[in-house]
Amino acid sequence: MNSLFHPDLFSFTNHFGGPRFNKSMLKTRIEMMNKANSPWKSIGKYFAFVGMLWLCAAFTKPYREEVAATVIAKVPELKSILESANPVKTDSSRTEQALKYSPISKTKYVIYKGDKLYWIITPKVTLKDLAAIQQEFKKVGGVFFVKQMKYDPLGFYLTEISIQTSYLKRGGGCATDDLKEIDKPIAAFGGWIDTQKANCGISDNSHDSVFAAIAEQDKKAVEKWINDHAPGYNKAKKEEKSREEDALLYDVRRQFYKNPLKAANGFTKLGQEALQYIYETGARNRIYFAEEGALRVENFYNTAHFLIDNQLSTLQQAEQLKFDNIKTIACAVVYTDSTRQSAQRTVAIITHNYRP
Numbered sequence: 001m002n003s004l005f006h007p008d009l010f011s012f013t014n015h016f017g018g019p020r021f022n023k024s025m026l027k028t029r030i031e032m033m034n035k036a037n038s039p040w041k042s043i044g045k046y047f048a049f050v051g052m053l054w055l056c057a058a059f060t061k062p063y064r065e066e067v068a069a070t071v072i073a074k075v076p077e078l079k080s081i082l083e084s085a086n087p088v089k090t091d092s093s094r095t096e097q098a099l100k101y102s103p104i105s106k107t108k109y110v111i112y113k114g115d116k117l118y119w120i121i122t123p124k125v126t127l128k129d130l131a132a133i134q135q136e137f138k139k140v141g142g143v144f145f146v147k148q149m150k151y152d153p154l155g156f157y158l159t160e161i162s163i164q165t166s167y168l169k170r171g172g173g174c175a176t177d178d179l180k181e182i183d184k185p186i187a188a189f190g191g192w193i194d195t196q197k198a199n200c201g202i203s204d205n206s207h208d209s210v211f212a213a214i215a216e217q218d219k220k221a222v223e224k225w226i227n228d229h230a231p232g233y234n235k236a237k238k239e240e241k242s243r244e245e246d247a248l249l250y251d252v253r254r255q256f257y258k259n260p261l262k263a264a265n266g267f268t269k270l271g272q273e274a275l276q277y278i279y280e281t282g283a284r285n286r287i288y289f290a291e292e293g294a295l296r297v298e299n300f301y302n303t304a305h306f307l308i309d310n311q312l313s314t315l316q317q318a319e320q321l322k323f324d325n326i327k328t329i330a331c332a333v334v335y336t337d338s339t340r341q342s343a344q345r346t347v348a349i350i351t352h353n354y355r356p
Contacts, residue, residue, distance in 0.1 A: 105136050106132055106135070106136070107129060107132035107133060107136065108214055109121070109122070109125060109129055109132070109133055109211075109214070110132075110133055110136040111210060111211075115194060115195045115196035115197075116192050116193065116194050116195070117136065117137070117140055117142070117192060117193040117195070118190065118191075118192050118210075118211070119133055119136070119137075119144075119190050119191055119192070120188060120189070120190035120211040120214065120215060121133075121158075121161065121163065121186070121188065121189055121190060122186075122188045122214065122215055122218035122219070123157040123158045123159075123185035123186045123187075123188070123218060123219070123222050124156075124157055124158075124218035124221055124222055125158065125218075127273065127276055127277050127280065130146055130149075130277060130281075131277070131280060131281045134281055134283070137165070137193070140167075140193060140195050141167065141168075141169050141195075142165065142166065142167045142193045142200065143164075143165060143166045143167070144163070144165055145163070145164040145165065145166075145283065145285070146161065146162070146163060146274065146277055146283065146285070147162035147163070147164055147265070147268060147285055148160070148161070148162045148268050148269060148270060148271075148274050148285070149161040149162070149271075149273050149274045149277065150271055150273060150274070151273050152185075152233070153233065153236035154229065154232065154233055154236050155273075156222070156225050156229075157185050157186075157222045157225070158185065158186050159184060159185065159186065160186070161186060162265075162268075163202065165191060165193070165200050165202060166200065167193050167194075167195075167198060167199065167200045168198075169195065169198045185219075185222050185226075187204065188211075188215035188218070188219065189202065189203065189204045190202070190203075190211060191203065248309070248310050248348070248350055248354070249269070249328075249330045249348055249350075252307070252330055252332055252346055252348045253267065253330070253332070255332070255334070255346075256332040256333075256334055256346075259334040259335075261334055261335035261336070261337075261338065261340065262333075262334045262335070263333040263334060263335060263343060266332060266333040266334065267330070267331070267332045267333075268285065268286060268330065268331045268332075269328065269329075269330045270285065270287070270328065270329045270330070270331075271327075271328050272327065272328075275323065275326060275328075275329065279293065279323045284298065286298055286301055286331045286347075287301075287329055287331070287347075289322075289323050292322065293322040293323035293324060294319065294320075294321075294322055295318060295319055295320075295321045295322065295323070295326065295349075296319060297315060297318060297319065297347060300345070301331065301345050301347055302315055303345070304331075304344075304345035304346055304347045305344070305345070305346045305347070306318050306346075306347050306348075306349070307346070307347070307348040307349065308321075308349045308351065309349070309350060309351055309353070309354040310348075310354075313349075318347065318349060321349065321351065324352075325351050325352060325353070326349060326350075326351055326352070327350045327351055327352050327354070328349070328350040329347065329348070329349050329350075330346075330347075330348045331345070331346070331347050331348075332345065332346045332348075333345045333346075
């Protein structure tokens, strides 16, 4: 009987062979039962709840947005998830245009406004500037082509340049050509490409007014440079080596200009600046340069008459020359009959090895 009044002597035996129960195990279980639920369990319930609401509201966008706002107000943790599931739609065409066309030009001589690209050439543009303009044209699918160019004897400003641009999108097209001042600083001129209307143009006053300050600034810079370098400039002009080149190219030029059937823009002289531009940018102007600077001639000049340092030569001999060997190239084309169906072309090359 004494044992009945001493509970601490009781022991409950599991007749199934399991361990005995004791106070510490019961206490642990009771603590687990009374433990507060994790807030993430509530979030999990919201996920299930939101999923059902989203299914019901799949075709009712206004209601779906209202539900999302309500859920986010109650559970802020779900904001990023709900917003990613319902992204803000944008105009896909505008997005594609923004990706394709750079709204910010990498050169001050090109700007973008809406569907238009505006550009300008001043006497102070460099080969690097011209290459940058060419890259901006490529962004919109246009072509910027320097046909020929020449700097002053000291290489500070442009005295001659011929530009051609084109845009051939959506069946539209345009081509412009303009030759500027010779033997003095060129006047600023410019043009545009309209990507919406698929046209382009060049004119003395067609460039955007935003370029007015740039044109005036470059003009003053050239005038100041000429005043500051007058003695050296005049000496360099007198010693200009192109006089020797003019003597070599005299016959080619004379034959071209005396022919009544000469081709429009059929005489081009490519000096050091033009050749450097073609070489560095990969441009083509009757000639171009392959790997390692090897000279190459466009196919329609393959049958031309070739002169190297005023000596009759062949296409194969011309294409053995490299950029570093070449000083000047002149290309001429004249028609050989009144129907203008056939033409005679000439390529005259002057190398750095030539000695008069």
